[in-house]
Amino acid sequence: MNLIRHTISRVALLLIPFIILGSVLIYITFRYIAYDEIDEFLLYEMDRINQHYALYTDVPDVNSIVRTYEVEAPFEAFFADTLLLETGDMEMVPHRELHFSLTHNERHLGIVLHHLMLGDDDIIQGALLLMVGMALLVVVLILVGVTSVTRTVWQPFFSTLGYIRRYEPVVAPDVLPSSTITEFELLNGTLNELLQRLYLNYERTKSFNENAAHELQTQLALIKTTNENLLNRLENDEEAMILAQKSQSVATRASHMLRSLLLLSKIGNREFRQTRPVDVATVAESILAGFGERIAMRKLSVEEHLNPVTLNMDEGLAEVLFTNLIKNAVVHSDSGSVVKIDLTSKSFRISNTAAPLDEDPAVMLQRFKKGKKGNTGLGLSIVSEICTLYGFSLRYTTSDTTHTVEVCFDPLV
Template identity: 30%
Template sequence: MKKLLDQSLRPLVIYAMAVLIVSIPVYFLTINWIWENELDKHHYAIREKLEKRLTSLDLPDSSVASMINVLDKVQPGFSFTQTTAPSPDSSYTLIRFDTFMNDREQFRCLTTDIRVNGTLLRVLIETNMEEIDETILAIAAVTIFFFIVLLAGFVYINRKTSLRVWRPFYETLNSLHAFRLEGGKPAALPASQVTEFTDLNQGLDRLMQASLASYKQQKEFTENASHELQTPLAVVKSKLDLLLQSRSLDQPQMQILEDAYQAINRVTRINKNLLLLAKIEHAQFDNQQNISVAGLLGELSAQFADRFESSSIRYTQQVSEMTLQANPMLLEILLTNLLVNALRYTPAGGSVSVRADQRKLIFQNTGISPLNEQNLFRRFAQASVEHAGSGLGLAIAREICERYNWQITYDFDCGHHHFTVSF
């Protein structure tokens, strides 16, 4: 996951780096071209001065020849040769060994003609470009330095500006994170002068209002339905009790009544569980206190002792002193549902163990095959076709864990089911 600011900044940084990389050779070639032009102008200026001064001296040809001979020997960068026909001027760059510097050097050259006392001379003017290359590199280095400073400043200013511009968005996001349907009130969204953020907040406010209204209706319906069902279910159950005690019924009729009685019991349990889920979702268990997990498990295991014994299931408990801040009823329901779940999926002669590992409580029981993890914590979904239940026990366990920001997970390893609650 990447932040929105990084997503918008990344293309800009990549583009700037690409421009920087391309600009380095462009700067070098441009400055080098400028220097070569300046040297060519300088060479032509030297040519004009040399021709004018030699002509203005009005020396005889022998003296001019002697002077040129001396210049040819003592003045580096000049070479004179007599020619009979004029040739076009030529400017070029070459690299050769320089006897004066005793090293290979780069030169900018101009080959041109001058006329002195009617004699046509071919002149070669050279300028060492070594210092020019150093100047070009220095200018390029300074340019790159300021370019990087400019890029860093751009990134910093863009980030600071973006943080300021996007602050209302992050404030809205924090308000949404704190929003809970069971609270009954919409989140307080911050005011913004930006039109897009204002429209976003208005849309979110309408969405929260609609969600709260729907949640309130669902809550009232669940509570009313569960409450209203309790009385007729109790009446039907009492009537079935009376019929079961009647001696005028034959065996087939008794079996039908027994099946109906079991169905009514199942519906009653489902109704109670649905009512419990509604109360958990609506945060009706607010009172909390410090509870000893080991003590509570000891009480529950004593209640399940007969069921363990009847199924020949061995129960072990390795829980040291672990104290949790929670509602006593919810924690008891959580542990009870996990123990019932362990009993349901443990074959006869198997084992069930509960152990604590740091801030984790692990319920382990022997099993034949892994459970369907997709249906494990869903309401009215069966995790195993071999052991059907109401499909609400683990859903209630997950709801309790979410209520306290705990995490419940499942895995199957080496013939054992593992349900882990991380506090």
């Protein structure tokens, strides 16, 4: 629901108590006017009867006279409400009565005049119809007025919104135009600052990634080269050889970790923007072929069911995504177990057999969550970042010794 419709719906809801209150006030007003008019008419009839009696000493034939009766003494005129049977509809109908006295031949007579009244249900119905009609008229006027005004007054807002939705921080942002409306001017000024900061942050992060990739990888390469030279010179010193091998292993792991961290940073910085159709089945088969030697060494069996699936994404990230998933299953599977891979148009699912987890599987998707073998845990974290980038959903579930990681291409699945 957009802002305008939401505003109109809220206004319509606010009209409900006003309709109720207005209906009550209109009911009271209608009832007061009805009583006042009928009482005035009955008093007029009473005066006319008195005047006629003063001239002719008899009571005229008036339709509003219901009955006459004898009383002991004259009394002040008074009004009363009553119900009379309507013979046509056979229902009780409200009437207004005026009782007054008249002295005729030394006898005191009570005369009753009556007049048909509107029923309370009729008054309530009329009040409700009037208020609902007025409320609908107000809503229609608001709807038409707001819709017509929106096209001109809100145009700067929609222009700004459209630009923000299209903007990518790979280029310097344009300066949003000024507006004569104070709120829009404040909005555009604030967004100009935010977009400029966003662009500068993107450039700084990109520059840091490039510098870190170059400088740190260079230093790690020097360390690895030095370690290799030490290993060649310390062939007769077993203890020194062990230390040099540990240093070489640490340098190799640090190099892999650095590449993974830089990749995570680039993904988070949205630096992968080139997309093309990627044949997932072909990519998966190529990766499995690359792990063929390790699969054979660990005596693993691979059951694959790969249907033709094409995804629009960066080709390099697709390679990283499915490599990490397959590598995770191959490395952590028990020797001699089965790795199952299923690829459909909706998801990529890979299952393997390994020791049960002692904690929630979702925790393993976090960065630097180490497994029992001391792994850094960046592989699944990279998978999670890539899934977030392309709107995929990632699930990691376990059942006893069966571990299943599933990437759903449709997040609603």
